[in-house]
Amino acid sequence: MAGSSERTTSIKLPGATVDVVRKGTGPQLFMLHGGGGPVAAMPFADKLAESFEIIAPVHPGFAGSAIPDHFDDLTDLIYLYLDLMDALELDDAVMMGFSMGGWTAAELAVISTARLSKLILVDPVGVKVGGREDRDIADVFATPPDDLARLMWHDPAKAPDPTAMTDAQRQVMQSNRVALGLYTWQPYMHNPKLPGRLHRIDVPTLLIWGESDGLVTPDYGRAFCDMIKGAEMVVIPEAGHAPQAEQPAAFVQAVASFTK
Numbered sequence: 001m002a003g004s005s006e007r008t009t010s011i012k013l014p015g016a017t018v019d020v021v022r023k024g025t026g027p028q029l030f031m032l033h034g035g036g037g038p039v040a041a042m043p044f045a046d047k048l049a050e051s052f053e054i055i056a057p058v059h060p061g062f063a064g065s066a067i068p069d070h071f072d073d074l075t076d077l078i079y080l081y082l083d084l085m086d087a088l089e090l091d092d093a094v095m096m097g098f099s100m101g102g103w104t105a106a107e108l109a110v111i112s113t114a115r116l117s118k119l120i121l122v123d124p125v126g127v128k129v130g131g132r133e134d135r136d137i138a139d140v141f142a143t144p145p146d147d148l149a150r151l152m153w154h155d156p157a158k159a160p161d162p163t164a165m166t167d168a169q170r171q172v173m174q175s176n177r178v179a180l181g182l183y184t185w186q187p188y189m190h191n192p193k194l195p196g197r198l199h200r201i202d203v204p205t206l207l208i209w210g211e212s213d214g215l216v217t218p219d220y221g222r223a224f225c226d227m228i229k230g231a232e233m234v235v236i237p238e239a240g241h242a243p244q245a246e247q248p249a250a251f252v253q254a255v256a257s258f259t260k
Contacts (some may be wrong), residue, residue, distance in 0.1 A: 005022040005025075005221045006021060006041070007022055007023070007246045009022050009188075011084065014083060016060050016080055018080070018084055018085075019063075019065060020055060021054070022053065022055055022056070023046075023049045023059075024051070024052055024053050025071065025237070027055065027092070027093070027117075027259075028052070029052035029096060030055050030093045031096050031104070032081075032097040032098065032101030034097075034101045036242070037172070037173075041055070041250070042244065044252055045244075048252060048255060049209065051256070055088060059077060059179065060179070061178065061181050062175075063176070063215075066078070067179055067182060073185075073186065074107070074184065078107045081104065083110065085108070090115040093115055094117060094118045094119075094120060095109065095120070096120040096121075098120070099123055100124075100180065100189075102123065102124025102203045103124050103189075103190075103194075107126070107191065107194065109203065110197045113201065116203050118204045118205070118206070119201065119204070119205040120206045121205070121206070121207045121224075123208070123242070124207070125191055125216055126191060127191075127194050128194050129220055136220055140180075140215065141177075141181060142186075150214070151240075152213070152214065152215050152242070153212075154211075154239050154240045155238075158246060160173070162223065195227050198227040198228050201228050201231075204258075205232070206231070206233070206234065206254070208234050208236065208254050209221040209235050209236065209243070210235075211235050211236060212238065212239060214240065214241075215240075232258070234254045237250075
C-alpha cells in the first residue's frame with residue numbers, strides 16, 4: 001500500500017527546520033496543508049500516492065512543531081518554503097494547497113513557477129473579493145465550534161470531535177489553532193495586495209471547491225478563480241471546506257483529470 005512507504009525527514013533551512021512527509025512514487029506533488037493540520041495520512045492522499053510522489057511539509061507550529069521566534073505572519077512561511085523548494089530540488093512539480101495552504105501556494109506561484117508544472121488550490125483563502133464591510137471569510141476564531149462545523153462541513157457529523165480526542169490530540173489541535181492565528185490574523189485570512197499579483201501565475205491552475213463550503217463560499221471561489229488567467233474551477237457536491245475528506249473519490253478524480 002502507498003501508506004506503507006511513508007517516511008518523514010527533517011530539513012534544516014535558514015531560520016527553521018521543517019519536517020517533510022514523503023510517500024508514493026511518480027511526478028512530484030508538493031502538498032501544503034491548511035489550518036487543520038497535516039493531511040498526508042488521509043485516504044485521499046494514499047490514493048494520490050499511487051500516481052504521485054507526495055512531498056508534504058508540516059508548517060512550523062503545526063502537529064506539535066515549534067514556531068520560530070522570528071515568525072510574524074504568512075510571509076515568513078512563504079520565504080521559508082521558497083528555500084524548501086530549492087532544497088528539495090522540485091522539478092515540474094504539481095503544487096497543491098488547502099485553505100491557508102492554498103493561500104500560501106498562490107503566493108509562492110506569484111513569486112515563481114520555475115519549479116512547477118501545475119497549481120491546484122483547494123478552497124483557498126487569501127483574497128478579499130467583496131467590499132470593505134463585507135465578511136468574505138467567516139471568522140473561525142470567534143464562531144462557536146458547533147456553528148463552525150456547520151459552516152465547514154456538508155455533514156457536520158464528520159467534523160473532528162474534540163470530546164473523542166486524547167489530551168495529547170486536543171493539545172495539538174489547540175497549538176494548530178495558535179499557529180493558524182499567527183499566520184492569518186492581520187489582516188484576517190488575506191493579503192490585500194495578492195489580487196493585483198495573481199496575474200503572474202503562468203502555469204495551468206485548478207481550483208477545487210466544496211459546494212457546501214460556508215467558510216469561503218463557491219461564489220468566493222469563482223471570484224478567486226477569475227483573478228488567475230486561464231484558471232478552471234471544479235465544484236464538488238456534498239462537500240464543505242474539506243472536499244478531500246468528505247468526498248475523497250470525487251476529489252481524486254478531479255485531480256487526476258487535471259493532471260493527466
